[in-house]
Amino acid sequence: MNNLRKGVILLSGGLDSTTVLAIAKSEGYQPYAISFHYGQRHAYELSAAKRIAQQMGVSEHTIVELNLRQFGGSALTDNIDVPKRTNADEIGSEIPITYVPARNTIFLSFALAWAETLGASDIFIGVNVLDYSGYPDCRPEYIEAFEQMANLATKAGVEGTQRTTIHTPLIDMTKAEIVRRGLELGVDYSMTTSCYDPSETGAACGHCDACLLRLKGFAENQIKDPAQYS
Amino acid sequence: MNNLRKGVILLSGGLDSTTVLAIAKSEGYQPYAISFHYGQRHAYELSAAKRIAQQMGVSEHTIVELNLRQFGGSALTDNIDVPKRTNADEIGSEIPITYVPARNTIFLSFALAWAETLGASDIFIGVNVLDYSGYPDCRPEYIEAFEQMANLATKAGVEGTQRTTIHTPLIDMTKAEIVRRGLELGVDYSMTTSCYDPSETGAACGHCDACLLRLKGFAENQIKDPAQYS
Numbered sequence: 001m002n003n004l005r006k007g008v009i010l011l012s013g014g015l016d017s018t019t020v021l022a023i024a025k026s027e028g029y030q031p032y033a034i035s036f037h038y039g040q041r042h043a044y045e046l047s048a049a050k051r052i053a054q055q056m057g058v059s060e061h062t063i064v065e066l067n068l069r070q071f072g073g074s075a076l077t078d079n080i081d082v083p084k085r086t087n088a089d090e091i092g093s094e095i096p097i098t099y100v101p102a103r104n105t106i107f108l109s110f111a112l113a114w115a116e117t118l119g120a121s122d123i124f125i126g127v128n129v130l131d132y133s134g135y136p137d138c139r140p141e142y143i144e145a146f147e148q149m150a151n152l153a154t155k156a157g158v159e160g161t162q163r164t165t166i167h168t169p170l171i172d173m174t175k176a177e178i179v180r181r182g183l184e185l186g187v188d189y190s191m192t193t194s195c196y197d198p199s200e201t202g203a204a205c206g207h208c209d210a211c212l213l214r215l216k217g218f219a220e221n222q223i224k225d226p227a228q229y230s
Numbered sequence: 231m232n233n234l235r236k237g238v239i240l241l242s243g244g245l246d247s248t249t250v251l252a253i254a255k256s257e258g259y260q261p262y263a264i265s266f267h268y269g270q271r272h273a274y275e276l277s278a279a280k281r282i283a284q285q286m287g288v289s290e291h292t293i294v295e296l297n298l299r300q301f302g303g304s305a306l307t308d309n310i311d312v313p314k315r316t317n318a319d320e321i322g323s324e325i326p327i328t329y330v331p332a333r334n335t336i337f338l339s340f341a342l343a344w345a346e347t348l349g350a351s352d353i354f355i356g357v358n359v360l361d362y363s364g365y366p367d368c369r370p371e372y373i374e375a376f377e378q379m380a381n382l383a384t385k386a387g388v389e390g391t392q393r394t395t396i397h398t399p400l401i402d403m404t405k406a407e408i409v410r411r412g413l414e415l416g417v418d419y420s421m422t423t424s425c426y427d428p429s430e431t432g433a434a435c436g437h438c439d440a441c442l443l444r445l446k447g448f449a450e451n452q453i454k455d456p457a458q459y460s
Binding site for chain 2: 065068104110145154
């Protein structure tokens with residue numbers, strides 16, 4: 001396909017965002033990946049994002065340095081214990097302790113700034129409402145409101161020359177459906193990391209909410225998760 | 231007044247945001263100031279923000295380190311010449327070269343994250359539609375859309391326990407009215423800096439759009455601008 005449209009993809013190095021990158025490519029977008037070093041307790045997912053960006057041939061990979069730790073309040077950035085369980089069915093629908101205040105709003109704002117500079121009007125984010133119903137900034141009504149705001153925030157939006165779209169291809173999919181779609185598109189999931197609390201070598205714990213959901217997604221496809229577990 | 235409500239104020243060190251801080255205080259808010267080190271060509275306005283925060287007794291002053299330079303595209307962050315004029319009336323209504331892509335969206339997103347952590351539901355920003363009609367992210371419809379998005383993005387918004395408000399006390403004021411209001415509230419404008427292109431010692435150029443508007447605002451109050459000009 002020639003004359004590709006540029007798409008900005010939020011890439012965390014996890015299963016979801018890697019699948020989104022594969023979907024954007026399959027839809028004919030020229031992929032620009034953006035990742036964030038935001039004071040995660042482990043930088044392992046960032047090196048996964050780098051490997052994925054390279055292996056999947058993105059046109060450019062930008063890593064934004066942020067310090068969300070200075071605002072505190074999450075098990076993903078602070079010294080708060082990540083909850084461990086034995087079964088994905090135990091995951092509740094309350095807002096989890098791993099919620100980082102306004103994280104997706106900050107991430108999407110940077111993606112918007114970059115998109116505007118690139119002349120891109122398509123932003124892709126791997127939010128998903130089924131598995132993470134507890135995160136306010138993963139719901140369709142939030143994404144819709146962000147899109148509306150974005151179109152009032154930018155030059156192109158105001159001049160009416162280009163309308164920004166926030167694409168959420170995974171929004172209604174189960175983890176099993178996401179894995180299936182990614183495998184169809186040839187995603188190598190051994191490169192991805194989902195764990196909230198990996199070991200020092202990057203091996204997944206297998207018992208945090210992210211691991212349990214991921215394992216369930218592979219199990220429902222009768223496939224072994226190729227990620228490393230400790 | 232006891233039992234003050236916390237208010238998060240975006241403080242750049244300029245005339246507008248310093249006036250906003252004074253207004254928030256006068257309305258009984260306990261002020262939390264947030265500033266950004268975002269790759270401005272000069273860090274002079276950040277030291278002004280620090281002095282102002284201290285002198286005006288904010289409860290806490292957070293400085294967020296960002297690199298908006300990596301996205302490029304503005305005379306405020308890149309090596310693009312800041313336009314100089316002799317008269318404020320020459321300022322057009324097109325989007326200026328000093329526009330930084332999605333800047334206010336990024337700034338407000340961080341303010342939102344901090345507000346959520348503080349348990350604050352009031353955010354103050356010194357946007358103004360009359361003088362800077364060229365910036366898309368200074369218009370009331372943009373602010374309204376951001377507020378709507380913010381109330382879908384946060385725990386408190388979703389749980390219905392607290393509604394976030396974006397306050398824009400200067401939105402409809404002329405520069406002369408802003409100066410008048412600040413002087414009534416006892417603002418010491420000698421601490422503030424507005425210039426887009428100050429000298430190495432921090433003296434204002436007197437000929438960029440920001441200087442011209444500021445000088446006009448003081449002149450219309452028959453008062454000499456106490457800022458240092460080169």
